[in-house]
Amino acid sequence: MRKPANLIYGLDDKVPLPICLLLGLQHSFHVTTALIFAMIVLRGMEATSEQAGFFISMSLLAGGIAVILQALNKKGIGSGYFAPSVCEPAYISASVMAAKIGGLPLVLGMTAFSGVFEMLLSRVIHRLRRIFTPEVMGLVVTMVGISVIPVATKNFLGIAPDGDSINPAVLAVSLITLGTMVAITVWSKGKLRLFSVIIGMMVGYIVSYLTGLMPPSHLRQIFDKPFLALPDLTMLHWSFDASLILPFLIAGLCTSVKTIGNLTTCEKINDAEWKRPDMPSLKRGLLADGLSVSISGLLGGMGQSSASSNIGLSLGTGATSRMIAFATGGILIALAFFPRFAEIFVVMPQPVMGATPLFAVCFIIFTGLQIMMSRMMDARKTFILGISMIFGLSVTALLN
Numbered sequence: 251m252r253k254p255a256n257l258i259y260g261l262d263d264k265v266p267l268p269i270c271l272l273l274g275l276q277h278s279f280h281v282t283t284a285l286i287f288a289m290i291v292l293r294g295m296e297a298t299s300e301q302a303g304f305f306i307s308m309s310l311l312a313g314g315i316a317v318i319l320q321a322l323n324k325k326g327i328g329s330g331y332f333a334p335s336v337c338e339p340a341y342i343s344a345s346v347m348a349a350k351i352g353g354l355p356l357v358l359g360m361t362a363f364s365g366v367f368e369m370l371l372s373r374v375i376h377r378l379r380r381i382f383t384p385e386v387m388g389l390v391v392t393m394v395g396i397s398v399i400p401v402a403t404k405n406f407l408g409i410a411p412d413g414d415s416i417n418p419a420v421l422a423v424s425l426i427t428l429g430t431m432v433a434i435t436v437w438s439k440g441k442l443r444l445f446s447v448i449i450g451m452m453v454g455y456i457v458s459y460l461t462g463l464m465p466p467s468h469l470r471q472i473f474d475k476p477f478l479a480l481p482d483l484t485m486l487h488w489s490f491d492a493s494l495i496l497p498f499l500i501a502g503l504c505t506s507v508k509t510i511g512n513l514t515t516c517e518k519i520n521d522a523e524w525k526r527p528d529m530p531s532l533k534r535g536l537l538a539d540g541l542s543v544s545i546s547g548l549l550g551g552m553g554q555s556s557a558s559s560n561i562g563l564s565l566g567t568g569a570t571s572r573m574i575a576f577a578t579g580g581i582l583i584a585l586a587f588f589p590r591f592a593e594i595f596v597v598m599p600q601p602v603m604g605a606t607p608l609f610a611v612c613f614i615i616f617t618g619l620q621i622m623m624s625r626m627m628d629a630r631k632t633f634i635l636g637i638s639m640i641f642g643l644s645v646t647a648l649l650n
Contacts, residue, residue: 251520251521251523252521252522252523253520253522254519254520254521254522255522256565256568257519257520257568257569257570258441258443258444258567258568258569259444259568259569259570259571259573259574260520260570260571261330261331261332261520261570261571261572262571262572263571263573264571264573265569265571265573265574269441269444270571270573270574270577271577271581272444272445272448273444273445273567273569273574273577273578274574274577274578274580274581275448275581276445276447276448276451276563276567277334277560277563277564277574277578278578278581278582278585279447279448279451279598279606280334280447280557280559280560280563280606280610281310281313281334281335281336281557281560281578281582282310282592282596282598283336283559283598283602283603283606283607284336284337284338284339284557285306285309285337285596287336287337287338287339287341287342287552288305288306288309288337288551288552289302291305291341291342291345291346291349291357291552292305292349295346295349295350295353295354295357297354300482300485301354301485303589304481304482304485304550305354305550305551305552306592306596307481307585307586307587307589307592308481308546308549308550308551308586309337309546309551309552309554310551310582310583310585310586310592311481311549311551311582311583311586312335312542312545312546312549312551312552312554313334313335313336313337313546313551313554313582314578314579314580314581314582314583314584314585314586315542315545315579315583316334316335316538316539316542316545316546316554316579317332317333317334317335317575317578317579317582318575318576318579318580319538319541319542320332320333320334320335320535320538320539320542320556320575321333321572321575321576321579322538323534326534326537327534327537327538327541328534328535328537328538329513329516329531329532329534329535329538330531330534330572331513331516331517331520331531331535331570331572332516332561332564332570332571332572332574332575332578333512333513333516333535333556333557333560333561333575334556334557334560334561334575334578335539335542335554335555335556335557336554336555336557336559336560337551337552337553337554338501338505338508338543338552338553338554338555340501340504340505340508340553340555341361341364341498341501341505341552341553343497343501344360344364344494344497344498344500344501345357345360345361345552345553347494347497348360348491348494348498351491351493351494352489352491354485354487354550355487355488355489356489356490356491356494357547357552358486358487358488358547358548358550359488359489359490359491359547360490360491360494360498360547361498361543361544361546361547361551361552361553362488362543362544362546362547362548363490363495363498363544363547364498364499364501364502364505364543364544364547364553365502365540365541365542365543365544365545365546365547365553366540366544367498367499367502367503367540368502368505368506368536368539368540368543369536369537369540369541369544370540371502371503371506371536371540372506372533372534372536372537372539372540373533373537375510375529375532375533375536376529376530376533383526383625384514384526384527384621384622384624384625385621385622385625385627385631385634385635387510387511387514387527387621388514388618388619388620388621388622388623388624389618389622389635389638389639390507390508390510390511390514390618391511391512391514391515391558391614391617391618391621392614392615392618392619392622392639393618393639393642394508394511394512394558394614394618395558395562395611395614395615395618396611396615396642396643398558398559398607398611398614399608399611401607402603402604402607402608402611403604403608404604405420405424405600405601405603405604405607406420406421406424406428406601406604406605406608407420407421407424407604408420408421408424408600408601408604419461419462419463420463420600420601420604421601422461423454423457423458423461423463423599423601424454424600424601424604424605426453426454426457426601427450427451427453427454427457427601427602427605427606428450428605428608428609430446430449430450430453430454431446431447431449431450431605431606431609432446432609434446434449434450435566435567443567443568444567444568444569445567446566446567447563447566447567447606447609447610450605450606450609451602451606454599454601454602454605455598455599455602457601458599458600458601458602459599463599463600463601464597464599468597471593471597472590472593472594472597473590475589475590475592475593476589476590477588477589477590478587478588478589479587479588479589480587481550481586481587483550485550486549486550488547488548501553502540502543505539505543505553505555506536506539506540508555508556508558509535509536509539509555509556510527510532510535510536511558511618512556512557512558512561513531513532513535513536513556514527514532514621515558515561515614515617515618515621516561516570517531518617518620518621519561519564519565519570519617520570524624525624535556539554539555539556542554542555543555558610558611558614559606559607559610559611559614560610561610561614562609562610562611562612562613562614562617563609563610563613565613565617566609566610566612566613622635
């Protein structure tokens with residue numbers, strides 16, 4: 251493995267502690283944007299505020315454990331790459347179904363079950379090398395990046411969930427936030443590029459507050475939370491419903507394919523001489539991902555999976571060291587016990603939730619295209635990839 255020239259801190263590089271903690275905080279900010287998927291599930295079960303706080307705290311705790319497991323590469327578990335996990339949108343439909351049938355206990359029980367399926371799948375993934383070719387993995391990575399665009403763009407433009415009009419104030423702040431990130435990444439010198447996203451997000455918070463997009467009530471909401479609190483484990487119950495096996499198996503399969511694509515991206519961005527997916531590494535990584543899903547269900551959180559946007563963020567900032575994974579994991583675990591700090595992420599302004607994913611998606615999409623084109627293309631591959639991409643894109647077009 252040869253470190254690419256565009257990385258400031260490669261996979262095995264040691265990162266100074268202050269920089270490592272700041273980068274971990276930056277990724278933690280980014281991870282919390284996916285809490286919106288947990289909120290969708292909570293609305294589906296008409297959860298109380300206590301249940302919502304517990305579910306979010308446990309999701310953060312599970313996400314912290316997941317990023318550490320993925321980076322470990324110990325005893326056959328973990329790919330050894332920095333690939334943070336977030337609340338996985340593939341679990342939304344199945345989790346909402348479970349929430350309406352059996353509430354939070356059924357969501358947690360079925361999530362734990364889905365993780366077991368993913369772990370079993372990891373044991374045979376090496377036999378599917380002919381299916382998971384670089385062309386297919388590149389297509390998966392590209393489509394994963396594209397799939398983030400609809401949600402991110404709506405937040406970027408300030409479009410309400412039940413509306414279709416653009417909010418000019420949100421759009422203006424989104425442009426300032428994204429512009430700050432891009433400007434620092436492109437034109438800054440030295441190590442300032444490492445913090446392009448966290449600086450951009452801070453600018454987004456400040457401008458949102460000054461323009462009224464982040465109301466004073468959000469600040470009160472932060473300070474109303476206790477500084478330190480233990481999760482209420484009396485809410486921790488599990489149940490199982492055989493009628494939900496298929497939806498959760500489908501969610502687990504979608505998550506597995508996405509994880510394979512994300513880990514292939516990690517291999518590509520960390521090795522200047524990358525040629526093809528490393529199946530043993532993918533096998534270990536998929537096992538860690540499935541174990542993380544089960545742990546999340548057992549602890550009381552939503553299903554987790556590696557975040558393509560965080561991987562894009564690490565490439566954009568030029569820092570992919572696994573040391574940052576341990577810092578990110580530690581911060582996310584700590585957030586589960588510091589409700590006031592976690593609430594800062596919960597009240598994240600809409601422009602920040604839109605600009606940050608779009609920044610990272612740029613790197614994900616073009617990394618996927620590079621993986622696809624890393625092999626010589628012929629007419630057969632062109633039609634296979636082209637038709638697959640067309641139908642993949644048509645889903646969003648038809649739904650809208």
